[in-house]
Each structure stands twice: as C-alpha cells, then as structure tokens.
Amino acid sequence: MDAITPNGANDDIGLDTRLELFRKQVEIRDFEKRAYDLFLQNLVKGTSHLSLGQEAIAAGMATAMQPGDLSFCTYRGHAHTLARGVSMEKVLGELMQRDNGLMRGKGGSMHLTSAEHGVMGSYAIIGAHLPIACGSAWRAQYLGQPDVSVCFFGDGTTNIGAFHEAVNFAAVWKLPVVFVCENNLYMEYTPIADVIPIEHPAADRASAYGLERIIVDGNDADAVFREALKAYAKARAGQGPSLIECLTYRHSGHSRADPAKYRPEGELERWMERDPIKIYRQRLVDFGVDGETIKAIEQASKKKVEAATETCKAAPPPPVEILTSDVYADGGWAWRN
Amino acid sequence: MDAITPNGANDDIGLDTRLELFRKQVEIRDFEKRAYDLFLQNLVKGTSHLSLGQEAIAAGMATAMQPGDLSFCTYRGHAHTLARGVSMEKVLGELMQRDNGLMRGKGGSMHLTSAEHGVMGSYAIIGAHLPIACGSAWRAQYLGQPDVSVCFFGDGTTNIGAFHEAVNFAAVWKLPVVFVCENNLYMEYTPIADVIPIEHPAADRASAYGLERIIVDGNDADAVFREALKAYAKARAGQGPSLIECLTYRHSGHSRADPAKYRPEGELERWMERDPIKIYRQRLVDFGVDGETIKAIEQASKKKVEAATETCKAAPPPPVEILTSDVYADGGWAWRN
Amino acid sequence: MAELTYRDAVARGIAQEMERDERVVFLGEDVGKPGGVFKATVGLYEKFGPKRVRDTPISEQAILGAAMGAAMTGLRPIAEIMFSDFLAVCFDYIANEFPKSRYMTNGQLGCPLVVRTGNGAGSRFGAQHSQSVENWAMMIPGLKVVAPSSPADVVGLMAAAVRDPDPVIMFEHKSLYATKGEVPDGEILDTLGKAKVLREGKDATIVALALMVPRALEAAERLKAEQGIDCEVIDVRSLVPLDTQTILGSVGKTGRLFTVEENPRLCGWGAEIASIVADEAFYDLDGPVVRITTPHIPLPAADNLEDIVLPTPGRIVEKITRSMN
Amino acid sequence: MAELTYRDAVARGIAQEMERDERVVFLGEDVGKPGGVFKATVGLYEKFGPKRVRDTPISEQAILGAAMGAAMTGLRPIAEIMFSDFLAVCFDYIANEFPKSRYMTNGQLGCPLVVRTGNGAGSRFGAQHSQSVENWAMMIPGLKVVAPSSPADVVGLMAAAVRDPDPVIMFEHKSLYATKGEVPDGEILDTLGKAKVLREGKDATIVALALMVPRALEAAERLKAEQGIDCEVIDVRSLVPLDTQTILGSVGKTGRLFTVEENPRLCGWGAEIASIVADEAFYDLDGPVVRITTPHIPLPAADNLEDIVLPTPGRIVEKITRSMN
Numbered sequence A, B: 001m002d003a004i005t006p007n008g009a010n011d012d013i014g015l016d017t018r019l020e021l022f023r024k025q026v027e028i029r030d031f032e033k034r035a036y037d038l039f040l041q042n043l044v045k046g047t048s049h050l051s052l053g054q055e056a057i058a059a060g061m062a063t064a065m066q067p068g069d070l071s072f073c074t075y076r077g078h079a080h081t082l083a084r085g086v087s088m089e090k091v092l093g094e095l096m097q098r099d100n101g102l103m104r105g106k107g108g109s110m111h112l113t114s115a116e117h118g119v120m121g122s123y124a125i126i127g128a129h130l131p132i133a134c135g136s137a138w139r140a141q142y143l144g145q146p147d148v149s150v151c152f153f154g155d156g157t158t159n160i161g162a163f164h165e166a167v168n169f170a171a172v173w174k175l176p177v178v179f180v181c182e183n184n185l186y187m188e189y190t191p192i193a194d195v196i197p198i199e200h201p202a203a204d205r206a207s208a209y210g211l212e213r214i215i216v217d218g219n220d221a222d223a224v225f226r227e228a229l230k231a232y233a234k235a236r237a238g239q240g241p242s243l244i245e246c247l248t249y250r251h252s253g254h255s256r257a258d259p260a261k262y263r264p265e266g267e268l269e270r271w272m273e274r275d276p277i278k279i280y281r282q283r284l285v286d287f288g289v290d291g292e293t294i295k296a297i298e299q300a301s302k303k304k305v306e307a308a309t310e311t312c313k314a315a316p317p318p319p320v321e322i323l324t325s326d327v328y329a330d331g332g333w334a335w336r337n
Numbered sequence C, D: 001m002a003e004l005t006y007r008d009a010v011a012r013g014i015a016q017e018m019e020r021d022e023r024v025v026f027l028g029e030d031v032g033k034p035g036g037v038f039k040a041t042v043g044l045y046e047k048f049g050p051k052r053v054r055d056t057p058i059s060e061q062a063i064l065g066a067a068m069g070a071a072m073t074g075l076r077p078i079a080e081i082m083f084s085d086f087l088a089v090c091f092d093y094i095a096n097e098f099p100k101s102r103y104m105t106n107g108q109l110g111c112p113l114v115v116r117t118g119n120g121a122g123s124r125f126g127a128q129h130s131q132s133v134e135n136w137a138m139m140i141p142g143l144k145v146v147a148p149s150s151p152a153d154v155v156g157l158m159a160a161a162v163r164d165p166d167p168v169i170m171f172e173h174k175s176l177y178a179t180k181g182e183v184p185d186g187e188i189l190d191t192l193g194k195a196k197v198l199r200e201g202k203d204a205t206i207v208a209l210a211l212m213v214p215r216a217l218e219a220a221e222r223l224k225a226e227q228g229i230d231c232e233v234i235d236v237r238s239l240v241p242l243d244t245q246t247i248l249g250s251v252g253k254t255g256r257l258f259t260v261e262e263n264p265r266l267c268g269w270g271a272e273i274a275s276i277v278a279d280e281a282f283y284d285l286d287g288p289v290v291r292i293t294t295p296h297i298p299l300p301a302a303d304n305l306e307d308i309v310l311p312t313p314g315r316i317v318e319k320i321t322r323s324m325n
C-alpha cells in the first residue's frame, strides 16, 4: 500500500471506495428525482417515499457491507435497495407497478425486496422489522455465519414498542445486528422534537440497552462508512449490536402526497447547504479527483436512469394470473380442499 | 408541631403515619398468607399472585396518596387494593369467586378494581396499564384536577413495548403519572438479570425519557413513602411523571402454581433478613413505640382476616344471572336486535 | 343541506361533538397541525386548539391506552389510528382492554371512546396499508363497530359513537374520502345498530358495507336492467349492534341472501350474517346463501391487480345472476 | 404405544422435530430452564441446551419478530406465546408480517415457523387469560391454523407444522393439557388440512374443535341414547387448510350441520363453516344450520359462571334436540 496522501485520497477509506460512495449517492439522487417526476406524470402508482437528502446514509452503510450481509428497510427503502446493487430498472418497475418490477408489482414501493442482493424486505408497519432483523442475526449467530443484519428506520420509529423490545433483545442475546436510525427531524409531518423529551431519539436511549451512544453526521458518507465498518466488525466479532443515529434531513415531503409546508422558513435552505452530494463532490475535488472522473459518474448515472425509465415505460403490467400466486409455499393460495 | 424527637418518631413522617404504614403492611401480610392457605384448601380459585415480601411498597405508595389519587395495578394487585382501604372481605370474596367479591367473581383475582377507592383496575396483560394510567393523568391535566395516577408493575414489564411507549408519552406530555417498578428480581420463573443488558430495569432507562434515575429500598416503607411524596408533589405541580424503581423480593412463588425452585440456595433466607415487616417493626421499637401498640395492630389484623374468611366462606357464589350483565353500559350484552 | 365530501364529513362530525361537549378530545399521529394524513381532520386544531387536538408520537399503544384511561375517568376521547392495518400494533386495547373492563369490573368502569381509522383498499398501497379489517373488531365481545358509506352517515354515526357510553370502532373507508353526498344542516345524530334499506327489491337481498355499498347499488341497477332481477340493497352500517331484524325481514321477503364484503373471505362479517340467516331464516330461503368477498389473499399493490381483487359491480352481477338461475 | 398427557405430547412433538433437524429452535418466556408455565416443555432445555431452547424477555413482539427473521433466513423456529390472549400484543406479526411477506415479495421470502400458544377456558383465569381465539388467526390470509384435541394429534400436527414451509399457528387447549391418550411409538407425522370423523352417524353432523371435541362426542352418545338421534362427529383439527370435503361430504349424508365452538359467537370458525355449507350444500340441508358457541361476552372468572359459559354436553344435546324436532 502506498503511504497515505496528504489530501486523504488514500487514507483509511481510499479513492476507489470514495468513488463508489459518490456513485451510489448520485445514482440514488437521480433515481429519486426521476421517481418524483414519474409520479407527477402518474406513472409511479400508489405512494412513494423518497430519500432525497439522505443518500449518504444508504451509500455509506451499504458500501461498508460485505456480500451476504442483510438489509432490512422501511417503506423509505428505494435508496437502500439501490445501494445494495439492485438494478434501477427493477426498483422503478416496482414503483411503476409493472411486470418487470422487483416483485412484479405485487408488493409496491413500500416493500422492496431482493433476497439475492441481501435486501430482506422493506416493511411498512413502523418498527416491525427491528425484531425481524434480530431474528436474522440470531440465525447467523446460531449457525456461526459471519453476516451482519442491518436495520434502517427513522427517528419517529424510536417511540414505538417494537423498537424497545428489539434493541433490548439484541443486546441481551448479543446479536450481530446494527440498528441505523436515520434522524431526518420529522416523522410524517410532525417534528420529532415535539414527541420526545430528549434531544436524540436513538442515541439518547442507547444506554437504556447498555449500548454506546453513537451519533454520526448522516450527510457525510465517509463518516457513515467509518461508523458502519466499526459496527459491522463489532457484530462479526460476537460483541453484539450497535445503535447508530445518523443526523440528516429529507429534502422532499414525507411521501408523494406531502408538499412539506410544515417546515419552518429557511430550514430546507440551510440543509441544502449541507447536501450530502454537494459535500461529497467537493470532497472528491479536494482529494484531487479530476472533473472528468466526476462528470463521467454523473453522466453514467443519468444514462442509467434514462434507460431504466424507458424500459419500465415499455414494460407491461403484471399478468392477472399472479394475483393469487405465492400466498403459500406451494405457489398457490388454497386455504381449503 | 413539636420538635423532632431524637429517635425520629416525630420527624418528617411522624408517628401516626408510621403506625399506619405498619398496620397496612401487617394486614397485607396476614391477608396474603391466608389467601395462600385458602388456596391450598381449594377455596381460592383460579390463579393468585401474592405480594409477600413486597408489602412496604404497597403501604408506602398508598399511604402517601391523597383521596382521589388513582391506582393502576397488575394481577399482583391484592396488596395495592388493600392498601387503598378496600375491605379484606371484598378482596377475599373475589379471590374465592363469591358473590360478595369486589366484582362479584366476574373479574377474579387478577382484575381487582374498586373505583370508589381509586383502584382503577388491575390488568393482567403485561404493560397494558401503563398507557391507561397516562390517559387518566391526561384527564387530570386536561380538566385541571389535582389527582395523581399511580401505576404499579414489575421488573419484567420494563421489556415490553407498552412500557416504552407509555413512559415516553407521559414525559412528552408532562403528565401527572407516577410509574412504580417493583423490582423483585424475577419475572415468572426467570431472573430479570437474564433478560436485560443493564442492572436496573427501570432506573437505568429513566434517562431515555429525560427522567431522573430513582432507586429506592422497596423493603423500607419509610423510604418508599418519602419517594412517593416527592413524586406525587412533582406530578401535582405540573412537572411531569416519575419512574421509581423499588428493590424488593417476593417471598413466595410467582403464582399459586409455583414452588419457586429456581431460586439459588440462600437467596430467600438473605432476603428474609430484610423482611419489610421485620424491619418496620424494629423501627417502631427503635422509635419507642410500646409493644402493646404494636401487638394491638397485629391482633386487629388477624381478627380482620379471620372475620373476612368467615364471611367469605359463608358467602354464596355469584348468581348465574350476572353471567351476561354489564357487557355494555345498558347493563346487558345485546349485540343484535 | 350542503354537499360535502366524506373526508370533510369526518371533521364536521368531530367538530360538532367537540363543540357540544368539552370532554371530547382528539388525539393521533399528525392529526392536529397537519390535519391528518388523509386531510380528514383539517381545521380542528385551529378551531379547538392544542389542548383538545393533540399530535402524538408514533405509539399506537400509548394512543389507545391513553384514550382508554381518559375515557374511564371522565373524558370522551376520539383516537385516530391512521390506517386500520395498524390496529395490529395496538390490538391488545381493541381485544383485551376496551371491551372487557366494564364486564370484569362488574360495571364499575366504562370505556366511552371512539377509535376512528382509515380502512380498505383502492389506493395501490399494498398488503399492509389496504386491508378491510372490520371483522377484527366485530369478533371481539364488548365493542361496537360502525362503517359508514356516505358523508351524512359519517357525521351522524360519529355523533352517535361519541355519545355512546361504550367503546366504538369506526371504520372510515379511504376510497370513499373523496366521494360527495348531501349532508343536512345543523346537528346530526344517527343511531348505532340501524341498517338502511337503500333500494327495495323483491327477488334477492344484497347486504353490503362501506365501499361495497355503491358497488352493490350499481350491481342492483344492472341486474334489474339486464336480467330483470330485482334486488333489495341493505347498507349494514353498524356491525355491532347488528340490525338483524332488517336483514332477516328482507330475506323473509326475497328468499335469497347475497353479502358483498371487502374483507378477505374467512370469518368476515358476511359469514356471520350468512350464518344467522342460514339458521334463523332457513325456511325462508329459496336458494344458497352466497358471500361475495375479496379472495382470501394478501392484497396486491399493482393497480390492475387491485382493481380486480375486490368485489366489483361486474363480479356481483355475475355471481348473483349465476346463483339465481 | 404409550399413554401420554396432552401436555407431555407437546414436549415430545417438539423434541422429535428438534432431534430430526438442527435448524429447529425454540424460544419463549420461561420455556427453557423452567419448562414452561404449563409444564408443557419440560426437559427440552436439558436435552437440547441453551442454544436451542431459549428463554426470552417479556417481549412478545421481539419473540415473534425474531422467529420470523430466523425463519426467513434459514432456521425453523418454534415460538411460544404463553396464553393465546397475548397474541394481541404481538398481533402485527400474526396479521401483517408472517402471512404477507411471501406474497408481497413475489415468493422471494418464506416464513416457515410455528407459533404455539395456550388457548381456551376452564382454569378460572378470567377474561384476559381464557379466550379461544382461533379465529384471530383463521381470518388472516396466508396463515395455517391447527388446534389438536388429543395427545397423538398434538405430536403429529406439531411435526407437520414444523415441517411445513408456511407459518402455522398451533392452538393448544389449556384445559386439555392434563388429559391423556394413546400415542404411537416412534416418529409421528400427521398432515395439515385433514379433519377426522370421530364418530359416524346418519342424522346430523357435529363439527367441533379442541376442548369441544370430547364434549361433542359425549353429546352424541347422549343424543343417541336418549333421543335416538345419530350424530356424526367431526374434529376439524385444522382450520387452515380447511377440510371442507369431509365436512360437506358428511352434511351431504346427514342433511344437518351443528358447529360446536368455544370462541365467542361473532365471526368464529363456526360462522365460516356454516356459511360454506349454507352455500355449497344448501340443497343437501334438511334444516337450519346451527352454531353452538360461547355467548358473545367476555369470560367470567368465577367457577360456576365459567362452567356454564362454554358449550357443555348438556347444552349441545338440548340445542340439537330442539332443532331436530
């Protein structure tokens, strides 16, 4: 290995990984914007929950994972699904409820799942997946498998019972699970500060489970990446779970229906200055990455989005025969003889 | 007021209150022993959960209450119900499932309720009553009423979702509710230490809700009484909830079916030395209370238990007509016309 | 008389009751300042202030538990559970606490509260945000359960629910929020436990609820026009108390019963009504009792699949035609 | 062949499957070292050790969620929910998670697990510890649901449930734990979805489940002896999949259906079966379809009240006699 360069391009993270982190963030950003446009054109159906502004968390957490590590996401799961390498086409197809979607339109945008990529489901009942991630981690522990189960959720989720039960359970059983709270300051439309008596919904509760208090700048992919590596290593070493609070902000409304009028004047603008992609692009520049390399990533991303859009627009809706398939493991839905 | 006597008999608590604290503890003790005997004779039906060894908590918390304050109890609720002044006869009648019982045998030992005494129910689903106590406290806050809602539960209850939701809710809304965790070291048969990653199931979590860490010697009625007064005053002053962890030990098994074989050798014996009634009897002696006064209380208690037993033995079972009464507010059960 | 959306009728019904009775308070997630995620409670916060209209943490157990504790000690709370699917995270209150406390305490405690919740499919939200779960409440002894199909019923049943001394679960249908209907001016107070005959007919009785009511009516018109089958259409409105008299009376006249329900097939309210009729009106029946339901599967998200999964007017027409011939 | 209690059959069934398959693990409150509060899992901890038999905190959501996550990624967990009433505190997993994940993911994920739970009345425990709640599971699409009535069925259906690739909820009846029955030696593997005709008869069909099975049998004997009414008695055993063929076949023969169920009246499994029969076997029926159930009320604690609240052999005899005359 070369010596670490003064600008840090070859530090603990290194240039290749940094380009990967950048690429992922850019792709998520472009994808989410396109999803929004397609929603306005009525081509994205149902609801959708964008991660605009929160890309650094998805990128940092996923890039630090190893193949075989498992992600457990929420309805706000496009970013985490893409970050694990699932194709834009499959995710967009699901948002557009086409036959080429990840689940052929049966699940919809809130339930993105790609088992082959380790995306073990997206869950739309607040808190439900924290215990489920514990179970996955228990399996790894029981079978002596090295994978980590990583569970993403929002600030508002820390107030539901399942959060409490899961984090305690994981801590007592020393499970290889990493809980990642994306604190974007809001639940749907209500500020998290209105409904907790502490400042940090996750970190200020870590000690209740004998865990370390961890707060990370969620708009800095490097910071997220470093914290992720630490937590995954701890999990793999049999030292139990971590609870990581990432501070961030969502640029758009909660879901497609929400213009986010409840935000105080200037708040969005302040956070736009801390836009994770702007920050990261600048970091690459500071590290001496040339403009061409950056531009190539950006252009490749746009192309991918374009291609995925075209494919999905051309894709048919799911055939009606799948309406009743896969209720049970035999492929069907028979509840009687 | 007189000056405080050197032995403390006339200190912040005072002699009258101390005699009251002693009387309550003795009565609960005698009652619970009798309940156990009657269970062995098959006269106490269903299940029953004794508070032997935990009397100081019920006595201390209830004696510090004002009329109008409301108690929310669990299946282990005989002690708290008696401590609010409900007659032994009515409680025992319910345990024996007789017509003279508090709820005429319809609820059973796990659901003791005496609204006129402020005992707003005993709840047998772990954790369920913590949110309910919040609601009662919300009513007081909303209507500007001065009463405090006091909610009792065990160490094991701190791991269920409803605990988390309720304590957070109470803290955010600054509700006049006092949560009292009776840490008797065991859930049903499993030690609490096996299922939490911290030492104190309630106190070590108080900070997660922005609350003070409070641990009290649950076998010392004076200590409980003082802490209760503080918490109730805080609640009445609009300063929000408290979470109090009382350290104690149950002398008997979890419920009638449990011989408590899982306890390590010598543990019970060590705790018997710290028996709350022994402690308190000695305290009265130290304070110069004469043996006659003490004996009178003890004998009166025995008499009460005897009388209650006789009355209940003679009482008829509930008439079958009440089987379908009081499902709805109209007194009946009609779900159709 | 004014035309109102079902959505606005919710706010109107709540406002009417809050104006009438200071003890009526309202809590839920995003219900106050934001006016609710379905915009069904817009204006209440402004009108009644933060003391009576309260946003909560995402803590459904705390919401329902708090409502119960308040109800039991003197208030008349209305609690929102945003989507009825979420009743599963606070089901202990629905199943074990609200409905049992009066009985267990031999009448010492009551639980006069209303839980209102967005029920049903049609928004392409997928399996965890689209269910019809009226039967989750209907099956529990001690609850009352209503599900209005029109704006006027929303206001009237809301008022009846709030004034009722027992716990009432009110299922509002998400796909009806945008629909409109005439609503009389002034105070409206309906009665729990009364079904409504919306269309008279002599050949068959169709019993429907919520979103299935307009579909049943449309099917009835088509059955009459296309097949000459004259159906009576009953909007159940209240599952508990259940107006069995109206239903049994109608079947006594028509000799046939068809239930049209959105919830999945097994153990739905349709099964309950079908069973009552198969017992008590057996000798009135001229043919099989037929339930038309959503198939017993989780719900798909995709629009084309969701459009065919619920009973449609076409499917109702087809099933009834086939069974009547 | 040995005589075994229903209680011991639980431990035997679990042990059989744990011995067969390393992936089978077992978790719940007080299930390990203490052997379960009903003593139904005594010996498993000693036999399989703390890695496979695990005591948990009082966290039912964590228990079921963990079972699901483990099932989805390769284990075959058995989770205990001590009393079936407590399914209400973890109902999200029962209603929204277990049964929907395979469908929503288009078959990518499975949920091969068993939840076993103590169900039913008879112990004078009162309204929150005595319920029969099979219908809470039966009504949810995507689950399988069994409720054995004999020790042999406990072992065989447990094995079938553990080996089944779908989520199975197994209701053990608390009042049957002490009952005894012959259980064959060696491995026992039953089949989900098969009802059993326990008594042949020609005049009427009685369908029963769990604790109601012995009562139905007793009633049938009395009906024969006292009234000359010859009843066929079917133990449903498996609510999902439901063996409608056996039931419809029997009604085709007898022309009458009586269901005997312990759960409260509304929307129970009896309503489902009655409705199926009233539709598909209508022209076979010679008289009303009658459900004999616990009344639709919370359960009382007092022994004399509890003794009369559930269907008794006497009540079954009376209802059937009245209806057959």
Ligand SMILES: Cc1ncc(C[n+]2csc(CCOP(=O)(O)OP(=O)(O)O)c2C)c(N)n1
Pocket (backbone or CB within 6 Å): A076, A124, A125, A126, A127, A153, A154, A155, A156, A157, A158, A182, A184, A186, A187, A188, A254, C029, C058, C060, C082, C086, C089
């Ligand atoms: C049990 C439950 N309650 C409520 C909801 C509705 N809901 C969906 S997202 C959301 C806000 C979640 O906030 P947070 O956890 O901060 O995540 P974010 O959406 O900000 O990523 C709510 C209340 C739900 N899906 N499940």
Ligand SMILES: Cc1ncc(C[n+]2csc(CCOP(=O)(O)OP(=O)(O)O)c2C)c(N)n1
Pocket (backbone or CB within 6 Å): B076, B124, B125, B126, B127, B153, B154, B155, B156, B157, B158, B182, B184, B186, B187, B188, B254, D029, D058, D060, D082, D086, D089
């Ligand atoms: C939701 C729920 N889960 C489990 C139980 C069974 N149960 C009854 S008491 C108990 C132990 C409670 O322990 P703790 O909170 O310490 O109270 P203690 O009995 O020691 O007073 C359990 C698990 C229950 N009643 N409700």
Ligand SMILES: [Mg+2]
Pocket (backbone or CB within 6 Å): A154, A155, A156, A182, A183, A184, A185, A186, A187
């Ligand atoms: Mg958030």
Ligand SMILES: [Mg+2]
Pocket (backbone or CB within 6 Å): B154, B155, B156, B182, B183, B184, B185, B186, B187
């Ligand atoms: Mg305890």
